[in-house]
Amino acid sequence: MYLNHIVEAIGNTPLVKLNKVTEGIRGTVLAKVEYFNPGNSVKDRMAFKMIEDAEKAGLIKPGGTIIEGTSGNTGMGLALAAIAKGYKCIFTMSDKQGKEKQDILKAVGAQVIVCPTDVAPTDPRSYYSVARKLNAEIPNSFYPNQYDNLSNTAANYESTGPEIWTQTDGKVTHLACGVGTGGTICGISQYLKEQNPNVFALGLDTYGSVFKKYKETGIFDETEIYPYKTEGIGEDILPQNVNFDLIDMFLKVSDQDAAVMTRRLAKEEGLFVGWSCGSAVHGALEYAKEHLKEDDILVVVLPDHGTRYLGKIYNDDWMREQGWL
Ligand SMILES: Cc1ncc(COP(=O)(O)O)c(C=O)c1O
Known part of the structure; x- marks a missing residue:
């Protein structure tokens, strides 16, 4: 059995239980490990x-x-x-x-x-x-324009969402996902909420991004916009793929908290993942500490692989320069 081209290997990524970083948390936290895609990302x-x-x-x-x-x-x-x-x-x-x-x-x-x-x-x-x-x-x-091209959300509605539903036997109760263009969280959330309207979707945002305030107040506040370091999530625009009705709540995660958690995922879980994965897990666990119950199943999406961050968060000198080590 073989594939006719590497693009046929896209999708059907594993769902993996987090065991160490979740200590003290009630419920189950499962990671959708998207670096298994051939381009190493969702x-x-x-x-x-x-x-x-x-x-x-x-x-x-x-x-x-x-x-x-x-x-x-x-x-x-x-x-x-x-x-x-x-x-x-x-x-x-x-x-x-x-x-x-x-x-x-x-x-x-x-x-x-x-x-x-x-x-x-x-x-x-x-x-x-x-x-x-x-x-x-x-x-x-x-010009595909990933921000406003709704094929982005549709791809995750058609593949990532159904995979998570099937892999949890329909038992998933919470979704946690970083938000950049919004396509990943909104596609998955739409599919899961259609199967079970009680599924809760948590969006992870950065300091320096407009999403959280916009969700909470309806105000696009330019004073929320300033440079930050985390790559891939947070925006200074409102992409059409961000459907705020499909995201129940936003939490912001700092560059440092995200970097430290990413390194823990590599060391403690064997998941050599990218920086925004640390944002997603840090934010998910912050939420889970307060709200997750014994029978709940939270799925957190890990978008990409660690190789892309060797010069930054996986570099001890760089981490020291930031004062994060
Ligand atoms: C590393 C990384 N994490 C998270 C995201 C956010 O995913 P989405 O754009 O679907 O919201 C992206 C998107 O560019 C990314 O590259």
Whole structure:
């Protein structure tokens, strides 16, 4: 038995019990380990679907170019889809992302353009604006726009959600997931809530992001926006994939708490995962300490792999420089 292409290995990732970091917590905490996808992240799912849906809609033609602003993981998924289907890729990325992420994308054939982080999304230098400009200039190019492209949510509604439901025999009571574009949490939450409306969805946000305040007050507060270090979650925009009705509550997790928990996941659970996985688990456990009951089953989504953070949170010197070790 073999697969005809590596993209056929996307999905059906394992659900693994957390045993040590959960000490003192009632209930069961299970991790959906998304680095088992071929591009090592949950984003393979939505990247492949955005391209398939674009083909069906006639938005990209043979020989076309995929252009996207990406923190790396979506780019990897798009690059795999492009290799499978014969497209070129150009990715814009903010300069706060690890160098590893750029090199990984180049390794799978993409062109990478690095843009400044500390400019407004509307600034012509931002990675959002540069991607849009290239899309306007390059013929037969397709800009998936993971933030507002609802194929992103749909991919997780069609695959990740049903997997979690089946893997827990329909017993899952809580979902915890970091929120960037919102596609992962909203796709899973929509599916789980359709099966059982009592499933509680906890979104993990960063300090420096607008989501939590927006959920609680309906106010888009620009004073909430400031630079932070965690990669992949939190936003200074409201993406269309974030459906606030599908997220019951937000908690913010600091860069340091996330980094420390990520390193614990590697050492204590054998899960060599990415930085936002620490955000998700730290926030999930904070919630679980107060609210989880004996029979509850909380599923926390771990989006990506540790290799992308070797120069940062898995580097002791870097951790010391931050004052986090
Ligand atoms: C490492 C990492 N964690 C979490 C997320 C957030 O997932 P979503 O964009 O589906 O909200 C992303 C998305 O870019 C990511 O790259």
